[in-house]
Amino acid sequence: MKAFRRKLCAVKTVLKLALLIITVSSAACFTSNQTILAAPKEATRTPRYLFLFIGDGMGPAQIKLSEALLENGRSLAMTSFPVLGMATTHARDQLITDSGAASTALATGSKTTIGTISMAGNHLDTLRTIAEMAKAKGMKTGIVSSVGIDDATPACFYAHNASRSNLYDIAKEMASSGFDYFGGGYSAGNFPENQAKSKAFRGDIKALMQSAHYVIAHNKTELASIKPGVHCWAYSDYDSKGALSFAMDLRNGNDIELAEFTREGIRLLDNPKGFFMMVEGGKIDWACHANDAAAAAHDVEALDKAIKEALAFYRHHPKETLIIVTADHECGGLSLGNSANGYETRFELLRHQNISMQGFAEKVSTWKKRGTVTFPMALDSVKTYYGLSLTHANSALALSAKDSTALHEAYTSTMKTESAGTKIPDTFSPTVTGILNSRAAIGWSSNAHTAVPVQVFAIGCGADAFKGFYDNTDIAKKIMKIAKLKKRVI
Numbered sequence: 098m099k100a101f102r103r104k105l106c107a108v109k110t111v112l113k114l115a116l117l118i119i120t121v122s123s124a125a126c127f128t129s130n131q132t133i134l135a136a137p138k139e140a141t142r143t144p145r146y147l148f149l150f151i152g153d154g155m156g157p158a159q160i161k162l163s164e165a166l167l168e169n170g171r172s173l174a175m176t177s178f179p180v181l182g183m184a185t186t187h188a189r190d191q192l193i194t195d196s197g198a199a200s201t202a203l204a205t206g207s208k209t210t211i212g213t214i215s216m217a218g219n220h221l222d223t224l225r226t227i228a229e230m231a232k233a234k235g236m237k238t239g240i241v242s243s244v245g246i247d248d249a250t251p252a253c254f255y256a257h258n259a260s261r262s263n264l265y266d267i268a269k270e271m272a273s274s275g276f277d278y279f280g281g282g283y284s285a286g287n288f289p290e291n292q293a294k295s296k297a298f299r300g301d302i303k304a305l306m307q308s309a310h311y312v313i314a315h316n317k318t319e320l321a322s323i324k325p326g327v328h329c330w331a332y333s334d335y336d337s338k339g340a341l342s343f344a345m346d347l348r349n350g351n352d353i354e355l356a357e358f359t360r361e362g363i364r365l366l367d368n369p370k371g372f373f374m375m376v377e378g379g380k381i382d383w384a385c386h387a388n389d390a391a392a393a394a395h396d397v398e399a400l401d402k403a404i405k406e407a408l409a410f411y412r413h414h415p416k417e418t419l420i421i422v423t424a425d426h427e428c429g430g431l432s433l434g435n436s437a438n439g440y441e442t443r444f445e446l447l448r449h450q451n452i453s454m455q456g457f458a459e460k461v462s463t464w465k466k467r468g469t470v471t472f473p474m475a476l477d478s479v480k481t482y483y484g485l486s487l488t489h490a491n492s493a494l495a496l497s498a499k500d501s502t503a504l505h506e507a508y509t510s511t512m513k514t515e516s517a518g519t520k521i522p523d524t525f526s527p528t529v530t531g532i533l534n535s536r537a538a539i540g541w542s543s544n545a546h547t548a549v550p551v552q553v554f555a556i557g558c559g560a561d562a563f564k565g566f567y568d569n570t571d572i573a574k575k576i577m578k579i580a581k582l583k584k585r586v587i
Protein backbone atom coordinates (compact mmCIF):
# COMPACT_ATOMS: atom_id res chain seq x y z
CA MET A 98 0.00 0.00 0.00
CA LYS A 99 2.92 2.37 0.89
CA ALA A 100 4.55 1.63 -2.43
CA PHE A 101 1.22 2.35 -4.13
CA ARG A 102 0.91 5.70 -2.28
CA ARG A 103 4.48 6.69 -3.26
CA LYS A 104 3.68 5.77 -6.85
CA LEU A 105 0.44 7.73 -6.60
CA CYS A 106 2.30 10.83 -5.33
CA ALA A 107 4.80 10.69 -8.18
CA VAL A 108 2.07 10.18 -10.73
CA LYS A 109 -0.02 13.01 -9.22
CA THR A 110 2.87 15.40 -9.92
CA VAL A 111 3.07 14.19 -13.50
CA LEU A 112 -0.70 14.45 -13.84
CA LYS A 113 -0.70 18.06 -12.59
CA LEU A 114 1.88 18.88 -15.24
CA ALA A 115 -0.25 17.05 -17.79
CA LEU A 116 -3.27 19.10 -16.69
CA LEU A 117 -1.44 22.32 -17.46
CA ILE A 118 -0.57 21.04 -20.92
CA ILE A 119 -4.05 19.66 -21.54
CA THR A 120 -5.71 22.83 -20.23
CA VAL A 121 -3.61 25.02 -22.51
CA SER A 122 -4.17 22.76 -25.53
CA SER A 123 -7.85 22.34 -24.63
CA ALA A 124 -8.26 26.08 -24.63
CA ALA A 125 -6.69 26.19 -28.08
CA CYS A 126 -8.66 23.22 -29.38
CA PHE A 127 -12.08 23.78 -27.88
CA THR A 128 -12.63 27.46 -28.50
CA SER A 129 -12.45 27.50 -32.27
CA ASN A 130 -15.70 27.80 -34.25
CA GLN A 131 -17.92 27.84 -31.21
CA THR A 132 -19.70 30.16 -28.88
CA ILE A 133 -18.90 29.70 -25.22
CA LEU A 134 -22.15 29.78 -23.28
CA ALA A 135 -22.17 32.56 -20.72
CA ALA A 136 -22.10 31.52 -17.08
CA PRO A 137 -25.22 32.67 -15.24
CA LYS A 138 -24.38 35.56 -12.89
CA GLU A 139 -26.55 34.30 -10.07
CA ALA A 140 -25.35 31.10 -8.42
CA THR A 141 -26.72 31.46 -4.92
CA ARG A 142 -29.82 29.30 -5.38
CA THR A 143 -30.03 25.58 -4.78
CA PRO A 144 -30.47 23.78 -8.11
CA ARG A 145 -33.65 21.74 -8.41
CA TYR A 146 -32.70 19.96 -11.59
CA LEU A 147 -29.46 17.98 -11.58
CA PHE A 148 -27.92 16.28 -14.60
CA LEU A 149 -24.77 14.18 -14.42
CA PHE A 150 -23.50 12.94 -17.80
CA ILE A 151 -20.74 10.33 -17.75
CA GLY A 152 -18.84 9.48 -20.92
CA ASP A 153 -17.42 6.07 -20.07
CA GLY A 154 -13.80 6.01 -21.26
CA MET A 155 -14.12 9.59 -22.57
CA GLY A 156 -10.89 11.50 -22.06
CA PRO A 157 -9.96 14.84 -23.67
CA ALA A 158 -8.61 13.10 -26.79
CA GLN A 159 -11.89 11.24 -27.41
CA ILE A 160 -13.74 14.56 -27.18
CA LYS A 161 -11.37 16.38 -29.52
CA LEU A 162 -11.48 13.52 -32.05
CA SER A 163 -15.28 13.50 -32.06
CA GLU A 164 -15.30 17.23 -32.61
CA ALA A 165 -12.75 16.93 -35.45
CA LEU A 166 -15.05 14.48 -37.27
CA LEU A 167 -18.13 16.71 -37.11
CA GLU A 168 -19.09 18.20 -40.47
CA ASN A 169 -18.72 21.92 -41.30
CA GLY A 170 -16.48 22.78 -38.35
CA ARG A 171 -19.29 22.26 -35.84
CA SER A 172 -18.51 21.87 -32.13
CA LEU A 173 -19.85 19.62 -29.44
CA ALA A 174 -22.29 21.17 -26.98
CA MET A 175 -20.26 19.98 -24.00
CA THR A 176 -17.21 22.00 -25.03
CA SER A 177 -19.32 25.17 -25.04
CA PHE A 178 -19.92 24.94 -21.29
CA PRO A 179 -18.48 27.93 -19.43
CA VAL A 180 -16.76 25.99 -16.64
CA LEU A 181 -13.93 23.49 -17.15
CA GLY A 182 -12.22 21.43 -14.48
CA MET A 183 -10.21 18.22 -14.35
CA ALA A 184 -10.42 15.23 -12.07
CA THR A 185 -8.13 12.37 -11.10
CA THR A 186 -9.72 8.96 -11.35
CA HIS A 187 -7.65 6.47 -9.30
CA ALA A 188 -9.37 3.74 -7.29
CA ARG A 189 -8.64 3.04 -3.63
CA ASP A 190 -6.35 0.14 -4.49
CA GLN A 191 -5.16 0.89 -8.01
CA LEU A 192 -4.02 3.90 -10.02
CA ILE A 193 -5.89 2.74 -13.12
CA THR A 194 -9.53 2.45 -12.16
CA ASP A 195 -12.56 0.63 -13.52
CA SER A 196 -16.14 1.80 -13.95
CA GLY A 197 -17.17 0.26 -10.60
CA ALA A 198 -14.68 2.15 -8.44
CA ALA A 199 -14.83 5.32 -10.55
CA SER A 200 -18.62 5.53 -10.67
CA THR A 201 -18.80 4.74 -6.95
CA ALA A 202 -16.59 7.83 -6.48
CA LEU A 203 -18.86 9.91 -8.74
CA ALA A 204 -22.03 8.59 -7.10
CA THR A 205 -21.00 8.63 -3.43
CA GLY A 206 -17.92 10.83 -2.97
CA SER A 207 -15.94 7.88 -1.57
CA LYS A 208 -13.07 5.83 -2.94
CA THR A 209 -13.53 2.11 -3.20
CA THR A 210 -11.77 -0.90 -4.68
CA ILE A 211 -11.87 -2.05 -8.31
CA GLY A 212 -15.10 -3.76 -9.35
CA THR A 213 -17.12 -2.58 -6.34
CA ILE A 214 -20.60 -1.08 -6.72
CA SER A 215 -21.22 1.72 -4.19
CA MET A 216 -19.85 -0.12 -1.18
CA ALA A 217 -16.74 0.71 0.82
CA GLY A 218 -13.53 -1.16 0.02
CA ASN A 219 -14.16 -3.47 3.01
CA HIS A 220 -17.30 -4.68 1.16
CA LEU A 221 -19.27 -4.26 4.40
CA ASP A 222 -20.36 -0.63 4.43
CA THR A 223 -22.99 0.53 1.99
CA LEU A 224 -22.34 3.98 0.54
CA ARG A 225 -25.31 6.23 -0.08
CA THR A 226 -25.48 7.62 -3.60
CA ILE A 227 -26.37 11.14 -4.69
CA ALA A 228 -29.36 9.67 -6.56
CA GLU A 229 -30.61 8.07 -3.31
CA MET A 230 -29.97 11.34 -1.45
CA ALA A 231 -31.94 13.25 -4.09
CA LYS A 232 -34.82 10.75 -3.79
CA ALA A 233 -34.79 11.14 0.02
CA LYS A 234 -35.09 14.88 -0.52
CA GLY A 235 -38.26 14.36 -2.55
CA MET A 236 -36.70 14.76 -5.98
CA LYS A 237 -37.44 12.31 -8.79
CA THR A 238 -34.62 10.12 -10.01
CA GLY A 239 -33.69 8.73 -13.42
CA ILE A 240 -30.87 6.49 -14.63
CA VAL A 241 -30.05 6.22 -18.35
CA SER A 242 -27.27 4.29 -20.09
CA SER A 243 -26.41 3.11 -23.59
CA VAL A 244 -25.08 -0.16 -22.14
CA GLY A 245 -26.88 -2.64 -19.88
CA ILE A 246 -28.88 -0.90 -17.14
CA ASP A 247 -27.13 -3.16 -14.58
CA ASP A 248 -23.64 -2.41 -15.97
CA ALA A 249 -21.19 -0.89 -13.47
CA THR A 250 -21.75 2.82 -14.10
CA PRO A 251 -25.56 2.95 -13.92
CA ALA A 252 -25.50 0.32 -11.13
CA CYS A 253 -23.38 2.55 -8.90
CA PHE A 254 -26.27 5.03 -8.62
CA TYR A 255 -29.01 2.62 -7.47
CA ALA A 256 -27.32 -0.60 -6.28
CA HIS A 257 -24.79 -1.77 -3.70
CA ASN A 258 -22.77 -4.90 -4.35
CA ALA A 259 -19.28 -6.20 -3.62
CA SER A 260 -18.83 -7.16 -7.29
CA ARG A 261 -19.96 -5.63 -10.56
CA SER A 262 -20.18 -9.12 -12.03
CA ASN A 263 -23.17 -10.03 -9.79
CA LEU A 264 -25.37 -8.64 -12.54
CA TYR A 265 -28.64 -10.36 -11.57
CA ASP A 266 -28.40 -9.25 -7.92
CA ILE A 267 -27.59 -5.72 -9.07
CA ALA A 268 -30.57 -5.71 -11.45
CA LYS A 269 -32.89 -6.79 -8.62
CA GLU A 270 -32.05 -3.53 -6.88
CA MET A 271 -33.70 -1.58 -9.70
CA ALA A 272 -37.03 -2.94 -8.49
CA SER A 273 -36.39 -2.08 -4.83
CA SER A 274 -34.81 1.34 -5.54
CA GLY A 275 -38.08 3.22 -5.95
CA PHE A 276 -36.36 5.34 -8.63
CA ASP A 277 -38.74 6.83 -11.16
CA TYR A 278 -37.10 6.07 -14.48
CA PHE A 279 -34.64 3.57 -15.93
CA GLY A 280 -33.87 3.93 -19.64
CA GLY A 281 -31.41 2.61 -22.21
CA GLY A 282 -29.94 -0.88 -22.39
CA TYR A 283 -31.61 -4.06 -21.19
CA SER A 284 -30.66 -5.97 -18.03
CA ALA A 285 -27.78 -8.36 -18.81
CA GLY A 286 -28.40 -9.75 -15.32
CA ASN A 287 -31.71 -11.11 -16.59
CA PHE A 288 -29.99 -13.31 -19.20
CA PRO A 289 -30.35 -16.98 -18.13
CA GLU A 290 -26.59 -17.46 -17.64
CA ASN A 291 -26.47 -14.54 -15.20
CA GLN A 292 -29.69 -15.55 -13.44
CA ALA A 293 -28.06 -18.95 -12.87
CA LYS A 294 -25.02 -17.37 -11.18
CA SER A 295 -27.12 -15.70 -8.48
CA LYS A 296 -27.28 -17.21 -5.01
CA ALA A 297 -30.42 -15.18 -4.30
CA PHE A 298 -32.53 -15.75 -7.40
CA ARG A 299 -36.03 -14.28 -7.04
CA GLY A 300 -37.38 -14.70 -10.56
CA ASP A 301 -37.40 -12.77 -13.80
CA ILE A 302 -36.28 -9.12 -13.48
CA LYS A 303 -39.14 -7.89 -15.69
CA ALA A 304 -41.65 -9.61 -13.40
CA LEU A 305 -39.94 -8.13 -10.34
CA MET A 306 -40.11 -4.67 -11.91
CA GLN A 307 -43.81 -5.10 -12.74
CA SER A 308 -44.51 -6.28 -9.18
CA ALA A 309 -42.83 -3.09 -8.01
CA HIS A 310 -45.27 -1.14 -10.23
CA TYR A 311 -42.88 -0.27 -13.03
CA VAL A 312 -44.38 -0.07 -16.51
CA ILE A 313 -42.03 -1.57 -19.10
CA ALA A 314 -41.72 0.29 -22.42
CA HIS A 315 -40.22 -1.77 -25.24
CA ASN A 316 -40.21 0.84 -28.00
CA LYS A 317 -40.64 4.53 -28.82
CA THR A 318 -44.43 4.40 -29.00
CA GLU A 319 -44.80 2.70 -25.64
CA LEU A 320 -42.31 5.06 -24.00
CA ALA A 321 -44.07 8.11 -25.44
CA SER A 322 -47.39 6.90 -24.02
CA ILE A 323 -46.14 6.71 -20.41
CA LYS A 324 -47.49 9.51 -18.25
CA PRO A 325 -45.34 11.51 -15.81
CA GLY A 326 -45.66 10.06 -12.32
CA VAL A 327 -45.64 6.47 -13.57
CA HIS A 328 -42.49 4.48 -12.74
CA CYS A 329 -40.95 3.28 -15.98
CA TRP A 330 -38.23 0.97 -17.30
CA ALA A 331 -37.63 1.59 -20.99
CA TYR A 332 -35.44 -0.24 -23.47
CA SER A 333 -35.60 -1.16 -27.14
CA ASP A 334 -33.38 -3.45 -29.22
CA TYR A 335 -30.24 -4.58 -27.46
CA ASP A 336 -27.13 -6.61 -28.28
CA SER A 337 -25.80 -9.83 -26.73
CA LYS A 338 -24.58 -7.83 -23.70
CA GLY A 339 -27.83 -5.91 -23.24
CA ALA A 340 -26.44 -2.69 -24.77
CA LEU A 341 -27.71 -0.36 -27.48
CA SER A 342 -25.97 -0.57 -30.88
CA PHE A 343 -22.91 1.55 -31.50
CA ALA A 344 -24.13 4.96 -32.62
CA MET A 345 -22.52 4.57 -36.07
CA ASP A 346 -24.23 1.24 -36.83
CA LEU A 347 -27.54 0.89 -38.59
CA ARG A 348 -30.50 0.77 -36.28
CA ASN A 349 -34.06 -0.20 -36.95
CA GLY A 350 -36.86 2.34 -36.70
CA ASN A 351 -37.93 1.17 -33.27
CA ASP A 352 -34.52 1.68 -31.67
CA ILE A 353 -34.46 4.46 -29.11
CA GLU A 354 -31.31 6.60 -29.09
CA LEU A 355 -29.57 7.84 -25.96
CA ALA A 356 -30.82 11.40 -26.63
CA GLU A 357 -34.42 10.13 -26.88
CA PHE A 358 -34.12 8.20 -23.61
CA THR A 359 -32.85 11.44 -22.07
CA ARG A 360 -35.60 13.61 -23.56
CA GLU A 361 -38.32 11.21 -22.44
CA GLY A 362 -36.68 11.00 -19.02
CA ILE A 363 -36.87 14.77 -18.65
CA ARG A 364 -40.56 14.65 -19.61
CA LEU A 365 -41.30 11.96 -17.04
CA LEU A 366 -39.21 13.42 -14.22
CA ASP A 367 -40.02 17.12 -14.53
CA ASN A 368 -41.91 18.20 -11.39
CA PRO A 369 -41.83 21.12 -8.93
CA LYS A 370 -39.63 19.28 -6.43
CA GLY A 371 -36.96 18.70 -9.06
CA PHE A 372 -35.03 15.66 -10.22
CA PHE A 373 -31.63 14.00 -10.53
CA MET A 374 -30.76 12.28 -13.79
CA MET A 375 -27.57 10.36 -14.60
CA VAL A 376 -26.94 9.61 -18.27
CA GLU A 377 -24.06 7.37 -19.33
CA GLY A 378 -22.51 7.12 -22.79
CA GLY A 379 -21.24 3.61 -22.11
CA LYS A 380 -20.19 2.48 -25.56
CA ILE A 381 -17.42 5.09 -25.90
CA ASP A 382 -15.50 2.81 -23.53
CA TRP A 383 -16.31 -0.34 -25.50
CA ALA A 384 -15.10 1.28 -28.72
CA CYS A 385 -11.87 2.39 -27.03
CA HIS A 386 -11.24 -1.10 -25.60
CA ALA A 387 -11.48 -2.26 -29.23
CA ASN A 388 -9.20 0.61 -30.38
CA ASP A 389 -11.95 1.66 -32.79
CA ALA A 390 -11.59 5.45 -33.08
CA ALA A 391 -14.49 6.05 -35.47
CA ALA A 392 -16.97 4.18 -33.24
CA ALA A 393 -15.70 6.05 -30.15
CA ALA A 394 -16.06 9.43 -31.89
CA HIS A 395 -19.65 8.66 -32.96
CA ASP A 396 -20.63 7.55 -29.46
CA VAL A 397 -19.17 10.76 -27.98
CA GLU A 398 -21.41 12.61 -30.43
CA ALA A 399 -24.40 10.47 -29.36
CA LEU A 400 -23.74 11.45 -25.73
CA ASP A 401 -23.46 15.07 -26.82
CA LYS A 402 -26.90 14.84 -28.45
CA ALA A 403 -28.24 13.70 -25.08
CA ILE A 404 -26.49 16.65 -23.42
CA LYS A 405 -28.25 18.97 -25.87
CA GLU A 406 -31.58 17.70 -24.50
CA ALA A 407 -30.49 18.76 -21.01
CA LEU A 408 -29.27 22.10 -22.37
CA ALA A 409 -32.68 22.74 -23.95
CA PHE A 410 -34.22 22.14 -20.50
CA TYR A 411 -31.55 24.34 -18.88
CA ARG A 412 -32.49 27.24 -21.16
CA HIS A 413 -36.01 27.17 -19.68
CA HIS A 414 -34.71 26.89 -16.09
CA PRO A 415 -31.24 28.50 -16.13
CA LYS A 416 -31.24 29.48 -12.46
CA GLU A 417 -32.41 26.12 -11.17
CA THR A 418 -30.51 23.64 -13.33
CA LEU A 419 -26.99 22.26 -12.94
CA ILE A 420 -25.44 20.12 -15.69
CA ILE A 421 -22.16 18.31 -15.14
CA VAL A 422 -20.42 16.35 -17.90
CA THR A 423 -17.45 14.16 -17.02
CA ALA A 424 -15.97 10.67 -17.48
CA ASP A 425 -15.22 7.80 -15.16
CA HIS A 426 -11.78 7.31 -16.76
CA GLU A 427 -9.96 7.45 -20.08
CA CYS A 428 -9.72 4.24 -22.13
CA GLY A 429 -7.23 3.06 -24.73
CA GLY A 430 -4.55 5.72 -24.24
CA LEU A 431 -5.89 7.44 -27.36
CA SER A 432 -3.44 9.86 -28.94
CA LEU A 433 -4.24 12.33 -31.70
CA GLY A 434 -1.06 11.96 -33.75
CA ASN A 435 1.25 8.99 -34.14
CA SER A 436 4.84 8.14 -35.09
CA ALA A 437 3.88 7.11 -38.63
CA ASN A 438 2.49 10.57 -39.40
CA GLY A 439 4.64 12.88 -37.27
CA TYR A 440 3.05 16.32 -37.25
CA GLU A 441 0.46 15.40 -39.90
CA THR A 442 -3.12 14.49 -38.96
CA ARG A 443 -5.67 12.83 -41.24
CA PHE A 444 -8.62 12.24 -38.91
CA GLU A 445 -11.02 12.82 -41.83
CA LEU A 446 -10.01 9.39 -43.20
CA LEU A 447 -12.09 7.87 -40.37
CA ARG A 448 -15.19 9.18 -42.17
CA HIS A 449 -14.64 6.37 -44.71
CA GLN A 450 -15.39 3.81 -41.98
CA ASN A 451 -19.16 3.31 -41.92
CA ILE A 452 -19.53 0.43 -39.46
CA SER A 453 -18.13 -0.23 -36.00
CA MET A 454 -15.38 -2.81 -35.70
CA GLN A 455 -17.82 -4.97 -33.75
CA GLY A 456 -20.33 -4.70 -36.62
CA PHE A 457 -17.62 -5.65 -39.13
CA ALA A 458 -16.51 -8.56 -36.91
CA GLU A 459 -20.09 -9.88 -36.99
CA LYS A 460 -19.85 -9.95 -40.79
CA VAL A 461 -16.48 -11.76 -40.59
CA SER A 462 -18.09 -14.28 -38.28
CA THR A 463 -20.78 -15.03 -40.89
CA TRP A 464 -18.10 -15.42 -43.59
CA LYS A 465 -16.46 -18.02 -41.42
CA LYS A 466 -19.72 -19.94 -41.01
CA ARG A 467 -20.45 -19.80 -44.76
CA GLY A 468 -16.89 -20.77 -45.73
CA THR A 469 -17.31 -19.30 -49.22
CA VAL A 470 -15.80 -15.84 -48.80
CA THR A 471 -12.42 -15.66 -50.53
CA PHE A 472 -9.67 -13.17 -49.68
CA PRO A 473 -10.49 -10.95 -52.73
CA MET A 474 -14.13 -10.91 -51.58
CA ALA A 475 -12.96 -9.96 -48.07
CA LEU A 476 -10.94 -7.10 -49.59
CA ASP A 477 -14.09 -5.88 -51.38
CA SER A 478 -15.76 -5.63 -47.98
CA VAL A 479 -12.76 -3.76 -46.60
CA LYS A 480 -13.30 -1.19 -49.36
CA THR A 481 -17.06 -1.02 -48.74
CA TYR A 482 -16.85 -0.54 -44.96
CA TYR A 483 -13.47 1.18 -44.43
CA GLY A 484 -12.71 2.80 -47.80
CA LEU A 485 -9.32 1.03 -47.99
CA SER A 486 -8.34 -0.74 -51.23
CA LEU A 487 -5.29 -1.94 -53.17
CA THR A 488 -5.89 0.57 -55.97
CA HIS A 489 -7.43 3.63 -54.35
CA ALA A 490 -7.07 6.99 -56.10
CA ASN A 491 -6.50 8.60 -52.68
CA SER A 492 -3.04 7.36 -51.69
CA ALA A 493 -3.94 7.69 -48.01
CA LEU A 494 -6.58 4.98 -48.56
CA ALA A 495 -4.45 2.70 -50.78
CA LEU A 496 -3.33 -0.50 -49.12
CA SER A 497 0.43 -1.08 -49.34
CA ALA A 498 2.02 -4.46 -50.08
CA LYS A 499 2.81 -4.69 -46.35
CA ASP A 500 -0.86 -3.99 -45.44
CA SER A 501 -2.00 -6.57 -47.97
CA THR A 502 0.32 -9.20 -46.50
CA ALA A 503 -0.87 -8.40 -42.96
CA LEU A 504 -4.51 -8.63 -44.05
CA HIS A 505 -3.91 -11.90 -45.89
CA GLU A 506 -2.23 -13.45 -42.85
CA ALA A 507 -5.05 -12.26 -40.58
CA TYR A 508 -7.68 -13.57 -43.04
CA THR A 509 -6.00 -16.99 -43.25
CA SER A 510 -5.66 -17.27 -39.49
CA THR A 511 -9.24 -16.10 -38.81
CA MET A 512 -10.83 -18.45 -41.33
CA LYS A 513 -9.14 -21.59 -39.98
CA THR A 514 -11.53 -24.33 -38.95
CA GLU A 515 -12.01 -24.48 -35.19
CA SER A 516 -11.54 -27.83 -33.53
CA ALA A 517 -13.69 -28.80 -30.55
CA GLY A 518 -13.01 -26.66 -27.51
CA THR A 519 -10.77 -24.13 -29.27
CA LYS A 520 -11.86 -20.69 -30.39
CA ILE A 521 -9.81 -19.01 -33.10
CA PRO A 522 -9.88 -15.23 -32.58
CA ASP A 523 -10.87 -12.83 -35.36
CA THR A 524 -7.65 -10.96 -36.13
CA PHE A 525 -8.93 -9.70 -39.49
CA SER A 526 -11.31 -7.02 -38.09
CA PRO A 527 -8.72 -5.47 -35.71
CA THR A 528 -6.11 -5.52 -38.50
CA VAL A 529 -8.36 -3.58 -40.88
CA THR A 530 -9.41 -1.14 -38.17
CA GLY A 531 -5.80 -0.72 -37.06
CA ILE A 532 -4.63 0.13 -40.61
CA LEU A 533 -7.25 2.88 -40.99
CA ASN A 534 -6.57 4.26 -37.48
CA SER A 535 -2.85 4.38 -38.16
CA ARG A 536 -3.35 6.11 -41.54
CA ALA A 537 -5.56 8.69 -39.81
CA ALA A 538 -2.70 9.47 -37.35
CA ILE A 539 -4.53 7.86 -34.45
CA GLY A 540 -2.44 6.16 -31.78
CA TRP A 541 -3.57 3.68 -29.15
CA SER A 542 -1.31 2.63 -26.29
CA SER A 543 -3.63 0.19 -24.54
CA ASN A 544 -6.70 -2.02 -24.83
CA ALA A 545 -7.54 -1.10 -21.24
CA HIS A 546 -8.24 2.02 -19.17
CA THR A 547 -5.53 4.56 -18.36
CA ALA A 548 -4.83 6.89 -15.42
CA VAL A 549 -5.16 10.08 -17.50
CA PRO A 550 -7.25 12.67 -15.62
CA VAL A 551 -10.62 13.50 -17.13
CA GLN A 552 -12.36 16.76 -17.93
CA VAL A 553 -15.34 18.13 -16.04
CA PHE A 554 -17.63 20.52 -17.91
CA ALA A 555 -20.28 22.41 -15.93
CA ILE A 556 -23.05 24.90 -16.58
CA GLY A 557 -25.82 26.35 -14.51
CA CYS A 558 -26.59 26.95 -10.87
CA GLY A 559 -23.43 26.29 -8.81
CA ALA A 560 -21.26 25.43 -11.84
CA ASP A 561 -18.35 27.64 -10.73
CA ALA A 562 -17.48 25.12 -8.01
CA PHE A 563 -16.27 22.73 -10.70
CA LYS A 564 -13.31 24.91 -11.79
CA GLY A 565 -9.85 23.57 -10.99
CA PHE A 566 -8.05 20.28 -10.55
CA TYR A 567 -9.44 17.84 -8.03
CA ASP A 568 -10.34 14.20 -7.42
CA ASN A 569 -13.38 12.39 -8.83
CA THR A 570 -14.77 11.99 -5.28
CA ASP A 571 -14.93 15.81 -5.11
CA ILE A 572 -17.46 15.85 -7.96
CA ALA A 573 -20.04 14.04 -5.83
CA LYS A 574 -19.11 16.12 -2.77
CA LYS A 575 -19.57 19.34 -4.71
CA ILE A 576 -22.97 18.17 -6.01
CA MET A 577 -24.04 17.23 -2.45
CA LYS A 578 -23.00 20.64 -1.14
CA ILE A 579 -24.54 22.69 -3.95
CA ALA A 580 -27.81 20.74 -4.04
CA LYS A 581 -27.96 20.31 -0.24
CA LEU A 582 -28.05 16.52 -0.40
CA LYS A 583 -27.43 14.69 2.86
CA LYS A 584 -24.71 12.05 3.02
CA ARG A 585 -24.89 9.22 5.51
CA VAL A 586 -24.11 5.49 5.56
CA ILE A 587 -27.31 3.45 5.32
Ligand SMILES: [Zn+2]
Nearest residue numbers: 382386428546
Ligand atom coordinates in the same frame (compact mmCIF):
# COMPACT_ATOMS: atom_id res chain seq x y z
ZN1 LIG B 1 -13.86 -0.15 -19.77
